[in-house]
Amino acid sequence: MLTIAVSKGRIYEEALPFLEEAGITPIDDPKTSRKLILSTTREDVQLVIIRATDVPTFVEYGAADMGIAGKDVLLEHGAESLYEPLDLGIAKCRLMTAAHKDAPIPKGRIRVATKYVKTAHSYFANLGIQAEIIKLYGSMELAPLVGLAECIVDLVDTGNTLKANNLEPRELIMNISSRLVVNKAAMKMKNKAIATLLEQFEHTLAKR
Ligand code: AMP
Helix, strand or coil, X not given: CEEEEEECCHHHHHHHHHHHHCCCCECCCCCCCCCXXXXXXXXXXXXXXXXXXXXXXXXXXXXXXXXXXXHHHHHHHCHXXXXXXXXXXXXXXXXXXXXXXXXXXXXXXXXXXXXXXXXXXXXXHHHCCCEEEEECCCCCCHHHHCCCCCEEEEEXXXXXXXXXXXXXXXXXXXXXXXXXXXXXXXXXXXXXXXXXXXXXXXXXXXXX
16 A cells, blocks of 8 residues: 555645546545545555645655655755655745835844744855744734734745735745655655656656
């Protein structure tokens, strides 16, 4: 049995064509089903539906053989413990700093609100900027509006969320897309099944 970890929502929707091309169609729709383990049209493949930030953990510990996760999540997790053989080019967006539209570029020590604590810390450290990183779990955009932080680090796609809150994107930290990750032991033990799946995913990618 091959177990693939995927998160609900955007990544799942955009990963479906890759899975379907490999003959993997979930029997239940995760949008309507409460099942956390989904059987598929392939008897040897099941999906586990988990939070995006948990995908690297499940794969690292071998609870899932493979997973699909955003590069933002992998960076924050520290993905040295996983193989990352394929950029699926889906769920693309940008990891950026953002601040209030009219705010001057901050000088000296700044406060940064984000859920990407490690990534933000190393980004500002590399620039030689002293930053106090404040961990939030959501609604980062609120932080500059209520004086919690001068700056945020968050994902930006259309920029509409920033705009609606009078914020603007400032510096690009990294272009983000979803990656296929594989457990290191599974790569050896289940090599044939995983290599075949990788080839099928690559084939789908090449057709795009
Ligand atoms: P937007 O308003 O289109 O710039 O989207 C920004 C909001 O959507 C932010 O709250 C982001 O955290 C979230 N977001 C954008 N792109 C992604 C993505 N690829 N994966 C997860 N969240 C995203």
